[in-house]
Amino acid sequence: MKKLFDLLEEENSTPLSESVKQVIDDNARQSSSVQPKVESNRHIDAAQKRYNSVREQYKELQELKRLSMAQRTEILKALEKGQPLQQVLLMCIECINSTVHDEAFKRQAIKNFEENYK
Secondary structure: OHHHHHHHHHOOOOHHHHHHHHHHHHHHHHHHOOOOOHHHHHHHHHHHHHHHHHHHHHHHHHHHHHHHHHHHHHHHHHHHHOOOHHHHHHHHHHHHHHHHOOHHHHHHHHHHHHHHHO
């Protein structure tokens, strides 16, 4: 490439050399000034946000599964030890509530439990 520029410098007087020099300069300017398109950056940013959101939801789901498994293990241990069924039922209600995040279910289940088992 260096030799090409040296040749162009030596032959400045010919129209062909000027034309070649102009093409090389234009290409150099275009390649150095190529910037990522703003729209493609938006797509990349949006995809990154979606990825982060899904990843966060996945982590929350994994934590919920872990907690649910721990609660189920406690229920099984309580049944093995022969704890009173009222305590086991309350543990089951709490486990179901934490899994489905349904406060209305929890209120109704506790209300029914208190009416029928206490």
